[in-house]
Amino acid sequence: KSIGTGYASGKIILMGEHSVVYGEPAIAFPFAGTGIQATIKVNKLESWIESSFFHGPLSAAPNTMRNVTVLLWYLVKHFKIPEPFYLKIESSIPAERGMGSSAAVAVAITRAVFDWMEEPATQENVLHFVNQAEAVAHGNPSGIDATTISGTEPILYQKGIGFQPFQLNMDAFLVVADTGVKGQTRKAVKDIAKLMELRPYETNQQMRTLGQLTNQAQQAVLQNKPRVLGDCMNQAQGLLRLLGASNRNLDHLIETALEHHALGAKLTGGGRGGCMIALAENETSGRQLQKTLLDAGARDTWIEGLGVYAHV
Numbered sequence: 001k002s003i004g005t006g007y008a009s010g011k012i013i014l015m016g017e018h019s020v021v022y023g024e025p026a027i028a029f030p031f032a033g034t035g036i037q038a039t040i041k042v043n044k045l046e047s048w049i050e051s052s053f054f055h056g057p058l059s060a061a062p063n064t065m066r067n068v069t070v071l072l073w074y075l076v077k078h079f080k081i082p083e084p085f086y087l088k089i090e091s092s093i094p095a096e097r098g099m100g101s102s103a104a105v106a107v108a109i110t111r112a113v114f115d116w117m118e119e120p121a122t123q124e125n126v127l128h129f130v131n132q133a134e135a136v137a138h139g140n141p142s143g144i145d146a147t148t149i150s151g152t153e154p155i156l157y158q159k160g161i162g163f164q165p166f167q168l169n170m171d172a173f174l175v176v177a178d179t180g181v182k183g184q185t186r187k188a189v190k191d192i193a194k195l196m197e198l199r200p201y202e203t204n205q206q207m208r209t210l211g212q213l214t215n216q217a218q219q220a221v222l223q224n225k226p227r228v229l230g231d232c233m234n235q236a237q238g239l240l241r242l243l244g245a246s247n248r249n250l251d252h253l254i255e256t257a258l259e260h261h262a263l264g265a266k267l268t269g270g271g272r273g274g275c276m277i278a279l280a281e282n283e284t285s286g287r288q289l290q291k292t293l294l295d296a297g298a299r300d301t302w303i304e305g306l307g308v309y310a311h312v
């Protein structure tokens with residue numbers, strides 16, 4: 001019998017990845033198309049984790065699961081949770097694809113523990129644990145993943161300042177396509193930090209331009225101007241490419257989308273693999289684009305309406 005359950009969806013960054021690390025704004029939303037379920041049960045032997053990436057005793061969890069083990073350590077300490085327990089993680093979010101699977105695991109586990117402890121899992125309470133654990137496990141995350149995933153609405157996020165809920169209310173559809181290649185967020189963030197040291201003036205300028213494009217994109221969404229948003233996405237992709245965040249697989253899907261009537265296309269998340277997004281004028285052209293991208297080698301695709309809660 002389960003003693004606690006928690007759910008979290010994935011996330012999509014519409015605009016502002018990488019520049020968000022340097023204090024520029026970014027737009028992101030919880031992505032209803034994918035999710036993670038965490039279930040905790042009582043265990044009589046030793047604390048145990050069951051997931052697609054690892055199953056075995058908590059004490060033997062690999063370093064790649066540090067985000068989970070660090071988080072559990074904080075939660076066990078805070079709630080004086082009785083061990084041993086059994087934690088099952090079931091996910092439909094592809095890992096390392098820029099969809100925030102790591103933050104989603106953390107949010108789902110935290111919600112499951114709050115459910116078990118019969119404490120209210122408010123966004124503030126959940127973020128308190130998730131942010132601490134993510135900082136230890138990941139070095140220097142901007143916090144956009146955890147903030148988006150622990151909420152329910154699209155947000156405009158700025159590091160150190162916080163977030164503003166933001167209504168996506170646009171007559172357009174967003175197609176998400178997975179290159180099937182693991183993204184390399186950590187490596188990309190590190191290499192961009194090197195660029196920042198090597199060519200501070202130029203790189204700072206590029207970050208500022210990405211920030212301006214995010215602001216223009218926000219206005220475009222508020223004014224329901226899909227073509228302007230598409231143009232902002234294309235310009236952002238050009239800069240992300242210059243910064244070295246794209247790769248061959250992403251470029252290929254992005255070019256394919258643009259050749260097939262997408263209003264704009266770019267990578268989403270950390271890049272160097274992972275997912276791309278393309279803006280479609282309506283649902284029919286979006287579904288056509290999904291087919292075209294699958295034919296062009298995408299492993300998986302999703303579609304999301306950008307009207308208020310118009311999840312497909």
Ligand code: PMV
Binds near residue numbers: 101185
């Ligand atoms: O690849 P993801 O889903 O973890 O997204 C990373 C977003 C970055 O802006 C590249 C990094 C960050 O910490 O904000």
